[in-house]
Amino acid sequence: MTDLASHGTAPLPTLPPAVSGARIVIVDDDPGVRELLTGFLVDHGFGAEAVGSGKALRERLERRECDLIVLDIMMPGEDGLSILRSLMHRADGPGIIMLSAVTSEVDRIVALEMGADDYVIKPTSPREIMARIRSVLRRRAAPGSGEAQPGAAHAPHVTSDCFGFAGWTFDSRRRKLVAPGGAVVAVTETEYRMLAIFLRDPHDVHSRESLADLTGKENFNGNDRTIDVHVSRLRRKLARGSGDEIIRTVRNRGYLFLPRVEALVA
Known part of the structure; x- marks a missing residue:
């Protein structure tokens, strides 16, 4: 059963080009969630698509890479954490946002410890998920900032790649x-x-x-x-x-x- 909240009609801010054209894959066993999220993201300029299982995700990644995966934890068969674990061996893998109805801090920390970039609690709205996607992709699009901590004893800034x-x-x-x-x-x-x-x-x-x-x-x-x-x-x-x-x-x-x-x- 779809448990994402209504996304409303207020306009969203324009996204940077490096973010707005990103390829997103939704992994959720609920067809309603898949349809709602992909439709919302496509309407706002993302190359979004959805699959219903870890097996389908791996088949999709063999055909074409993606920039970010929104991955539901509670799925029958292979659950989201198992899928997450299988993706973590890749140094250049996509960003991963976990989606779950489990509100326990322990579960959230476990997912982050395993390599997830973010963890979103259901029920939520496509608008919030899009904001989380935008945040992760923005971090991927820009190099790390080198600002020194104000007031700290300053060591030379290293300029190198x-x-x-x-x-x-x-x-x-x-x-x-x-x-x-x-x-x-x-x-x-x-x-x-x-x-x-x-x-x-x-x-x-x-x-x-x-x-x-x-x-x-x-x-x-x-x-x-x-x-x-x-x-x-x-x-x-x-x-x-x-x-x-x-x-x-x-x-x-x-x-x-x-x-x-x-x-x-x-």
């Missing part, structure tokens, strides 16, 4: 993170932008609020632990390739990137 730190290499233009042993490590869009922020302004303390702003998260709430989840997930990935501490939590201030950062020639 390729960085080296603690045996790792990170090519921000190609969005490629390589571990000390040479393995390519998949990162989500939020992790990519967060790492770019740390590397361009190493040794500055970045507050949760500034990371939320620079990664494009709108309407940040001080009690929202989403940024902490993303930092924790990035920290664990970096810890697997090095025994060194990479990201340190600075009590009541934010996060500090510890390694020496070098600008490399790509």
Whole structure:
């Protein structure tokens, strides 16, 4: 049964070209949800289509890539979290927004820990889903900002597309993170932008609020632990390739990137 709220008729703001033409795939077992969301997104300039299962999604991705997937969690057979897990091995994969009637904070954190870029609670409206899509795509369309945290002890801003730190290499233009042993490590869009922020302004303390702003998260709430989840997930990935501490939590201030950062020639 379709449980998305009415989307109303008020006009929406014009989207940037890099966002408005994006290819979106809706994955939901409810035909009503699929029809409502795809119709709304197509009406507003997106290349949207829908499938009803993980199998159908994989067949679709074999034919053509997409920019973002809106993925329902509660589906019969293979559920959304299983599908999400199968997509996370790709370093250049699409953005993923989970859609769920489950309101538990634990479930939301699990989805974010697994690699989702956002998590939307049903019932909601196509208008809100479109706003979340726009936010994720906007983060993908723009390189990470290098603004220093106001009032922090400033270290030199690193101007480069390729960085080296603690045996790792990170090519921000190609969005490629390589571990000390040479393995390519998949990162989500939020992790990519967060790492770019740390590397361009190493040794500055970045507050949760500034990371939320620079990664494009709108309407940040001080009690929202989403940024902490993303930092924790990035920290664990970096810890697997090095025994060194990479990201340190600075009590009541934010996060500090510890390694020496070098600008490399790509």
